[in-house]
Amino acid sequence: MMTAPEDRSVPVDPESQRRLRDLGLDYRIADMAIDADAEGFLRADARGFLDEDPTDAAAAELRETMRARRNIGVYDETAGSWPIATVNGWRTAMTVPGGEIDMWAISSVTVSGTHRRRGIARALLEGELRAASAAGIPLVGLTVSEATIYSRYGFGSAVPVANLTIDTQQTGWVGAPVPGRLLYTDRATLADDLERLHEAARSSRSGQVQGWRGRWERMAGLSVADKDASKVRGVHYLDADGTVRGAMAYTVDEMPGTFRSELKIRTIITETDEALRALWQFVVQHDLVDRASVDLRPTDDPVHWLVANQRAITTRVHDHGWLRVLDVPAAIEARSYNAAADVVVRVQDALGFADGTWRVRIADGAATVEATDAAPQVTLGVVELSAVYAGGEPLLRLAAAGRVQGDSDAVASLSRAFRADAAPLLGIWY
Structure with missing residues (x-):
């Protein structure tokens, strides 16, 4: 779009x-x-x-x-x-x-x-x-340079991501073999690959948004504003039929005084598990590389189960995608759910957009929402509703922090319903 x-x-x-x-x-x-x-x-x-x-x-x-x-x-x-x-x-x-x-x-x-x-x-x-x-x-989103500003406007931290640092000399590789092959690619082809793969793969995880051409050209080292453009390398994975199913943009920088290097991944985008395994193997087993690093990975990235020594991977989870619900019925009815629920929810919004009491009925994976005068079973702010909306933040955790109040069974049923099977992801800044 x-x-x-x-x-x-x-x-x-x-x-x-x-x-x-x-x-x-x-x-x-x-x-x-x-x-x-x-x-x-x-x-x-x-x-x-x-x-x-x-x-x-x-x-x-x-x-x-x-x-x-x-x-x-x-x-x-x-x-x-x-x-x-x-x-x-x-x-x-x-x-x-x-x-x-x-x-x-x-x-x-x-x-x-x-x-x-x-x-x-x-x-x-x-x-x-x-x-x-x-x-x-019905929904507003942003990525932030300062994390303490946006809650006052109703935004909640909804899409956390993982920053990974890998000691490639200590990992060992135990991943299953893949049937395709990896090839280096030129920067123009890399930009095309990243653009197509992002759009093809983004439906697999909640939280992803559409990209734009300038984003992929910058990742691929085609931007005149990028001081590291000349360092950018690209590799893509072709499946057994010869179709590109994954691509990675990266740079390699020498670690001072070591004659060894760090591989800095700009982005990895894959359509299939096989493509992801192939690209991770390329990273972990790369010659003359002692360390690899990447940001904006999903918190459930399987790389930890592709190596023999999980302790060789340092994971730092941080906030990234912030969301703000404006229209409660439209937002809740737009997504599917993992469990049934029938709960009266009071949403508090100082700016008024999402404020109200709503009966949320979830059956067969779909929700209907209507305003009601009934007594609420769960009370939460728009920040908390926005935080759980993408399916990555458990409502029960917010309740344990005192950010959500109400009947424990009602909170638990909503928490089960809202959770997504795969961790949400926002793989770009905007």
């Missing part, structure tokens, strides 16, 4: 516009078709994330990606032509158990260090929530 033109022309939120106008600030669309708007937005975005100022070539490349998004800048006429705050959003499909749901993805959230503590970030985030709700989109 490409971003629809109407998403790019969604008007700015009038409430946020009013709040910022009262501060003497102009809150408006930054039009990527206008050179001054595009340059100012892209350079302010880089400044906000403490990145280097992009070259003209890098800015032109980024501009192509941003054309598909609804970009908003906040301008202070006393501070020059660049915006002093930025945000963008676009409609995308997110995989959920049993299907997909429309999601509003938010990115490029920055506020200049010269304009902090004025409520600008709140106006940006709440404005995006109101815009998505007005457009009828």
Whole structure:
């Protein structure tokens, strides 16, 4: 699904516009078709994330990606032509158990260090929530550089991922053999492989969103903004029929003073278990490599069961995909479930979008949701509902932390129903 033109022309939120106008600030669309708007937005975005100022070539490349998004800048006429705050959003499909749901993805959230503590970030985030709700989109998502900010807007950490470091000299390989073969590939083919494989494989795990061409070109070392582009190598796996079923982009860096190297995996995307086993074997048994590392892997990656010494793998699980439910009935009814339940749920939402008491009936894997005046059996906030929505966070764990209250049997039945068979995954940043 490409971003629809109407998403790019969604008007700015009038409430946020009013709040910022009262501060003497102009809150408006930054039009990527206008050179001054595009340059100012892209350079302010880089400044906000403490990145280097992009070259003209890098800015032109980024501009192509941003054309598909609804970009908003906040301008202070006393501070020059660049915006002093930025945000963008676009409609995308997110995989959920049993299907997909429309999601509003938010990115490029920055506020200049010269304009902090004025409520600008709140106006940006709440404005995006109101815009998505007005457009009828039931769910909002983002990835974050700071994990302490977004709960106040109703986001919950819903899709954790694993960062893996592998001591390849200590692992040993015990994985089952695969019938296909591995081949090195050029960067252009690698970008094509990654793009196709991501779209083909993303339905297998909840939490995945659609990618975009610029993402795969950067992973494959084709981006002019990538300082490590010349280091990028690619390998893909062909099954017994000669069809590409998996691909990996990586770099190799020498470990100082050792004459040995670390293999740094940029991404692994596979359609089949055989493809994943073949790529992991390539990593673990690579000549002159003592260590391999990768981020954004699912928390149930089978690599631990492909090696003889699991202690040679260091796993660090961290938050990555954050979700925010706006429309409770639409969100809950969009996915499938693993167990039956019939529970009255009170959802508390200070911003009002998801607030209400809802009867959730789940039978034969499908849910129906309706507003009710009945006494709630389970009470939770929108943060907690959003955290469990993708199926990776057990409701029982949140209850044990005191984040969910109610009848223990009702909580347990909802916890069983919401859990996904495979751990959710978000394999990209956005």
